Amino acid sequence: MHSCNCGDRGHSHFSDFFSENIYTWCTNCGNYGIHAAVKRALVDLEIKPCQTLLAFDIGCHGNGSDKIGGYRFHGLHGRVIPFACGASTANSKVKIIAFGGDGGTLGEGINHLVLGIRGNYDITFVLHNNLNYGLTLGQPSATTKQGVAMNAAPDGVTSEPIHPMKFIFSLGPTFAARTFSGDVGHMAQTFKAAIEHPGFSFVEVLQSCPTYNLMTPHEWYQERIKDVSQIKGHDAGDISQANSIALDIEKEIAVGVLYQNKKSIPFNLRQANRVNKKTALVDEVKNLSVEKLFDSFR
Amino acid sequence: MKSSRQVIKISGESGQGVNSIGEVVAKGLKRCGFYSFGYREYPSLIKGGHAFHQIDFSDHPVSAPSRASNVLLCFSRVSFHAYLPTLTVGGQVIHMLDELEITEVEQKFIAEHKIKIYYLEAENIAREIGGRAIMANVVMVGALWKLLGLPIAPIENVVRQQFADKKDLVEANVACLNRGWKSDLGNLSPLTILFEKNNKREDDALLSGNHMLALGSVAAGVRAYFAYPMTPSSSILTYMADVYHETGILVKQLDDEISVAQFAIGANFAGTRALIATSGGGFDLMTETISLAGMTETPFVCILAQRPGPATGLPTWTAAGDLNLAIYAGHGELPRCVVAISDADSAYTLIQKAFNISEVYQIPTIVLTEKQIAESLFQVENLPADIPIERGLVTGASLDKLEAADRYKLTENGISPRWLPGESDATFVANSDEHLADGTLTEDPLLSEQMYAKRLRKLDTLHDALPEPVIIGPKDASVTMVSWGSVKNTICDVMDAWNELHPKDNFNLLLYEYIYPVKLKVLTGLIDKGQPLSLVENNATGQLGGLLSQHSGFQFEEKLLKYDGRPFFVDDIWEYLERRLTK
Numbered sequence: 114m115h116s117c118n119c120g121d122r123g124h125s126h127f128s129d130f131f132s133e134n135i136y137t138w139c140t141n142c143g144n145y146g147i148h149a150a151v152k153r154a155l156v157d158l159e160i161k162p163c164q165t166l167l168a169f170d171i172g173c174h175g176n177g178s179d180k181i182g183g184y185r186f187h188g189l190h191g192r193v194i195p196f197a198c199g200a201s202t203a204n205s206k207v208k209i210i211a212f213g214g215d216g217g218t219l220g221e222g223i224n225h226l227v228l229g230i231r232g233n234y235d236i237t238f239v240l241h242n243n244l245n246y247g248l249t250l251g252q253p254s255a256t257t258k259q260g261v262a263m264n265a266a267p268d269g270v271t272s273e274p275i276h277p278m279k280f281i282f283s284l285g286p287t288f289a290a291r292t293f294s295g296d297v298g299h300m301a302q303t304f305k306a307a308i309e310h311p312g313f314s315f316v317e318v319l320q321s322c323p324t325y326n327l328m329t330p331h332e333w334y335q336e337r338i339k340d341v342s343q344i345k346g347h348d349a350g351d352i353s354q355a356n357s358i359a360l361d362i363e364k365e366i367a368v369g370v371l372y373q374n375k376k377s378i379p380f381n382l383r384q385a386n387r388v389n390k391k392t393a394l395v396d397e398v399k400n401l402s403v404e405k406l407f408d409s410f411r
Numbered sequence: 412m413k414s415s416r417q418v419i420k421i422s423g424e425s426g427q428g429v430n431s432i433g434e435v436v437a438k439g440l441k442r443c444g445f446y447s448f449g450y451r452e453y454p455s456l457i458k459g460g461h462a463f464h465q466i467d468f469s470d471h472p473v474s475a476p477s478r479a480s481n482v483l484l485c486f487s488r489v490s491f492h493a494y495l496p497t498l499t500v501g502g503q504v505i506h507m508l509d510e511l512e513i514t515e516v517e518q519k520f521i522a523e524h525k526i527k528i529y530y531l532e533a534e535n536i537a538r539e540i541g542g543r544a545i546m547a548n549v550v551m552v553g554a555l556w557k558l559l560g561l562p563i564a565p566i567e568n569v570v571r572q573q574f575a576d577k578k579d580l581v582e583a584n585v586a587c588l589n590r591g592w593k594s595d596l597g598n599l600s601p602l603t604i605l606f607e608k609n610n611k612r613e614d615d616a617l618l619s620g621n622h623m624l625a626l627g628s629v630a631a632g633v634r635a636y637f638a639y640p641m642t643p644s645s646s647i648l649t650y651m652a653d654v655y656h657e658t659g660i661l662v663k664q665l666d667d668e669i670s671v672a673q674f675a676i677g678a679n680f681a682g683t684r685a686l687i688a689t690s691g692g693g694f695d696l697m698t699e700t701i702s703l704a705g706m707t708e709t710p711f712v713c714i715l716a717q718r719p720g721p722a723t724g725l726p727t728w729t730a731a732g733d734l735n736l737a738i739y740a741g742h743g744e745l746p747r748c749v750v751a752i753s754d755a756d757s758a759y760t761l762i763q764k765a766f767n768i769s770e771v772y773q774i775p776t777i778v779l780t781e782k783q784i785a786e787s788l789f790q791v792e793n794l795p796a797d798i799p800i801e802r803g804l805v806t807g808a809s810l811d812k813l814e815a816a817d818r819y820k821l822t823e824n825g826i827s828p829r830w831l832p833g834e835s836d837a838t839f840v841a842n843s844d845e846h847l848a849d850g851t852l853t854e855d856p857l858l859s860e861q862m863y864a865k866r867l868r869k870l871d872t873l874h875d876a877l878p879e880p881v882i883i884g885p886k887d888a889s890v891t892m893v894s895w896g897s898v899k900n901t902i903c904d905v906m907d908a909w910n911e912l913h914p915k916d917n918f919n920l921l922l923y924e925y926i927y928p929v930k931l932k933v934l935t936g937l938i939d940k941g942q943p944l945s946l947v948e949n950n951a952t953g954q955l956g957g958l959l960s961q962h963s964g965f966q967f968e969e970k971l972l973k974y975d976g977r978p979f980f981v982d983d984i985w986e987y988l989e990r991r992l993t994k
Contacts, residue, residue: 184832199677410616
């Protein structure tokens with residue numbers, strides 16, 4: 114045996130996730146807080162870098178893929194969800210967290226979001242929702258508000274924006290949460306709940322973009338967010354209640370775990386031919402005799 | 412050559428059980444000691460239209476179809492009119508079509524070709540004996556068996572086996588079969604089968620190229636199969652799902668081919684072996700992921716089951732027109748391997764090799780097949796030998812010594828150490844951006860170029876390790892055909908008979924199965940000695956020829972290209988040889 118105890122959880126430290134590479138994000142970008150919160154959540158859960166697979170889409174957040182520890186995959190625009198879901202079918206012992214922006218998730222790859230939630234693949238998905246395409250210099254995304262002038266839409270966006278949670282709740286999620294990039298503690302708590310949830314955990318981060326999203330800056334969110342614990346009688350097990358408190362994204366924005374199905378059965382445990390397997394797909398790669406199968410054609 | 416095989420065409424509407432009957436007949440022939448090959452033509456619809464399952468059988472192995480048949484079994488009027496003109500001179504028809512109207516043109520064809528036609532009241536007989544009209548199919552098989560002059564016992568056993576799980580139907584079907592066998596056949600003449608029966612064929616397997624690809628992948632340790640249905644790859648998905656309790660493989664149909672490709676690269680990155688398959692249109696959607704696999708050096712194996720394009724093309728027909736797609740798919744320059752199976756055996760072997768190549772070299776590997784191989788019924792005596800798995804992974808104590816910068820370390824052969832998430836403390840980023848040895852993004856000109864060159868060096872390393880194309884047939888021949896894919900089967904079916912008849916005008920075949928990176932030593936040897944070469948491909952532009960010309964400078968003057976959605980029939984090759992060699 115080799116000395117890395119990647120198989121067992123154990124004490125890890127914030128610094129284990131440190132990277133010497135220098136961040137390239139704008140000053141006050143919401144991504145800094147998100148990285149800090151991801152690290153804190155993992156350390157709190159005693160998950161070591163070698164026990165993680167962090168998967169990044171293309172966009173500003175993806176440029177952080179080489180600035181944090183852990184096994185990481187920085188793939189193609191819009192495709193982080195099917196990549197991460199595929200990885201989760203093969204190895205459920207490594208914790209998989211996937212990150213995508215509003216462009217890649219609700220534009221280019223929106224079909225994959227549907228697939229991921231319906232299949233309940235065992236991953237955490239973090240939506241960096243900053244209401245624009247930042248890395249390509251501020252074009253509108255599917256969540257940019259109607260009428261806002263952006264690069265490529267100088268007279269304002271003409272479409273109604275997608276309301277992420279309305280969309281998510283229409284798909285029958287097993288976990289849906291919302292948090293804010295300006296509150297590292299709240300994000301860390303939310304990420305922890307998401308990581309521990311068996312199945313597809315959808316977390317929307319309301320992310321400030323100091324460069325291109327001037328309509329809803331950091332302070333705008335800060336004044337409006339309200340944790341579900343402050344909402345009287347909220348039951349995170351009740352999907353219709355969760356759906357209804359999620360609707361307001363203008364005046365009082367509910368954050369925290371909006372909904373969680375405690376009886377969630379993740380994808381891998383739904384497969385009739387694999388449900389009693391003690392091994393994962395990664396443990397099973399060996400030559401298999403197919404003589405019997407071949408004989409059935411004789 | 413013509414007398415060395417007999418050809419039966421079983422035809423009807425889609426949905427009339429043409430393929431099931433084809434399989435029953437093929438099994439019966441096998442039990443009577445023959446080799447057979449089953450070729451399918453069918454339209455892209457569920458019910459109606461017309462379809463056939465053609466069986467060429469002989470006393471020696473056959474693996475390609477003839478253009479015309481000796482016997483036509485007709486279950487529907489449309490199929491009678493469609494396939495009457497595909498009979499040979501002296502052909503015979505058994506149909507079950509009450510008050511069949513024959514046009515003047517057809518009458519003329521029948522007279523000129525000395526065709527004999529027999530009407531069997533198969534549906535009435537089936538209702539009378541079996542109680543169900545659908546059993547007419549079995550009555551027809553009985554009559555066919557009578558026409559072939561073969562004993563009833565072997566085919567009766569097949570029918571019993573076929574209905575083993577529907578006990579209440581077994582006896583009725585057997586009765587229908589026997590009743591058909593007792594028909595007087597009117598003026599039809601029992602077939603003269605001039606070739607000998609080889610009595611050892613009973614235990615042979617009858618299965619499609621897609622079955623063999625699936626079996627080969629299971630043998631190769633594939634543990635996940637992801638797909639989106641697309642003809643002619645879909646039967647791999649069906650079969651993988653049918654046997655998933657036996658294999659334990661995760662089988663999942665996804666929502667689109669982009670997801671399929673990404674699931675595969677995700678599962679492979681995590682460390683299992685995932686297989687995917689599609690046809691040209693689906694492969695188009697996967698091409699960005701081919702590029703990603705090249706950049707991140709993640710193993711990736713995709714079966715590209717060809718049918719005629721462009722666009723939707725001829726969805727249920729055959730072609731070999733996607734070689735260029737396989738070689739050039741994906742943006743940027745990346746190392747890859749392209750192999751093309753040619754028959755059932757090579758399907759089993761090459762899919763296993765593909766996984767080893769893909770893992771050891773950390774590159775995408777595309778396995779080409781064609782509808783003609785994917786869905787035809789081959790007779791196979793035994794499985795070829797399994798190929799031991801090679802993964803090229805760092806394992807054991809060496810995992811402790813790893814550093815993140817080993818993952819994409821610059822090496823002479825281009826291959827860097829690869830290990831799996833969760834296996835070592837040395838974590839890295841697999842980056843689709845150009846990167847340094849640990850995956851860190853870089854835009855530095857020198858460092859970018861070094862990493863780019865490292866990846867491409869793998870192509871040279873792989874090139875040196877791949878086998879040369881093989882010459883099939885006599886070592887010295889008047890002409891060498893150069894080809895790939897299913898054409899091999901047609902050429903080989905013709906070869907012995909032709910060469911025996913024309914010893915001075917004989918031919919052999921240079922077969923490319925490992926196509927890219929391209930191997931040239933054997934080819935240039937032939938070119939240098941002035942060997943006459945004929946390029947034979949199931950496409951319009953001669954794509955293999957183009958590739959070989961690009962790399963060798965040699966231009967193929969002689970080409971036989973076919974792109975009408977049909978495979979090469981043995982007649983196509985025979986007639987070409989007559990034109991080329993004996994004029």
